[in-house]
Amino acid sequence: MVGEEMSTESGFFLPVENVQALASNNSGEIPSRYLRPELQSEEVLADESIQIPTIDMRKLMVAEDEMGKLHYACKEWGFFQLINHGVAEEVIEKMKADLQEFFKLPLKEKNAYAKLPNGVEASERNMRFWPQEPTSFRATFDKYSSELQKVSICLLELMAKNLKVDPGQLMNMFEKGRQQIRMNYYPPCVHASKVIGLTPHSDICGLTLLAQVNEVQGLQIKKNGKWIPIRPVPGAFIVNIGDILEIMSNGEYKSIEHRAVVNPETERLSIAAFHSPSVETIIGPLPELVKENGAIYKSVSREEYYKFAFSRKLDGKSIISHMKLEN
Structure with a gap:
């Protein structure tokens, strides 16, 4: 949560130098592990009129055409911005404020919550390991996640x-499932065009909800071979389909490759909530969706799915490729 990690082949993580500390030393030097020279050859779409769909959750409850927009967004984009979602503004703003206060703490205090070598992700650990400063952090986090x-x-x-x-089938899988929260801090970097904040990947979960803590752009999605910068809508959650939902929908809904880039002048903070199904769930196409054309993905246990996912570093859509059945 407070620094960068490097994955090992076993799926554990090795700590590397805290990125806030690294950025504050003002040396201008970039460690080789952060340099990504291939970025300069990848096309970023300059047309700001091209954006992911915006879905109004309030209208979803009453308007059939909004349901159509949701279906289109999930099929064609895999991403959308969700407005009028029902989460009180004060809940979101308090979460943002507490997170910003946490990142202002001295490095020594933040390191008390860092992962141990060969430890598990912070979001996998018991709540008692979450910060006690600011004093309201745990209560704020609990309300926000709920x-x-x-x-x-x-x-x-x-x-x-x-x-x-059957809506009940899908809801039951996820109501008994797991929610993981990740707090992201991306420091400014004067050599922003040479580094990456988060490697291109698709999310291994079912559904992700992202909140921008500040209005600094950084999220980009890949569509038709080009990267599209996402402009956050104030107050909206950015929602994206994860690999599990693409598999369950038998490819009808798309889990899209995305990345985070850094800003040359300003830090970027975000909060991502990842939602996965219960441990007994079989990760595979839903039976109703394979009757006509058959399954295009394997069906495996949740344990087997995550064992494979955690055994490799972030790498595009490698998990989807692994799960696809051979023709």
Whole structure:
């Protein structure tokens, strides 16, 4: 949560120097592990009029055309911005404020919550390891995560209806599932064009909800071979389909490759909530969606799925490629 990690082949993580500390030394030197020379050859779309769809959750409850927009967004983009989602503004703003206060703490205090060598992700650990400073952090986090869980379940119900599958089946899988929260800090870098904040990847979970803590652009998605910078809508959650939902929908909904780039002048902070199904869930296409054309993905246990996912570093859509059945 407070620095960068490097994955090992076993799926554990080795700590590297805290990125806030690294950025504050003002040496201008970039460690070789952060340099990504291939970035300069990848095309970033300059047309700002091309953006992911915006979905109004309030309208989803009453308007059929909004349900159509949701279905289109999931099929064609895999990403959308969700407005009027029902999470109180004060809950979101308090979470943002507490997170910003946490990152202002001295490095020694933040390191008390860093992962141990060969430890698990911070989001996998017991809540007692979450920060005690600011003093309101734990209560704020608990309320925020609870509200996002409600939003995710509601979205999954609506997506199931659009897919013409039993909403109860999908909701039951995720209501008993796991929610993981990641707090992201991307420091400014004067050599922003040479480094990456987060490697291109698709999310291994079912559904992700992202909140921008400040309005600094950094998220980019890949569509038709080009990177599209996402302009955050104030107050919206950026929602994206994860690999599990692409697999369950038998490819009808798309898990899209995305990345985070850094800003040359300003830090960027965000909060990502990842939602996954219960441990007994079989990760594979839903039975109703394979009757006509057959399955295009394997069906494996959740344990086997995550064992493979955690055994490799972030790498485009490698998990989807692994799960696809050979023709």
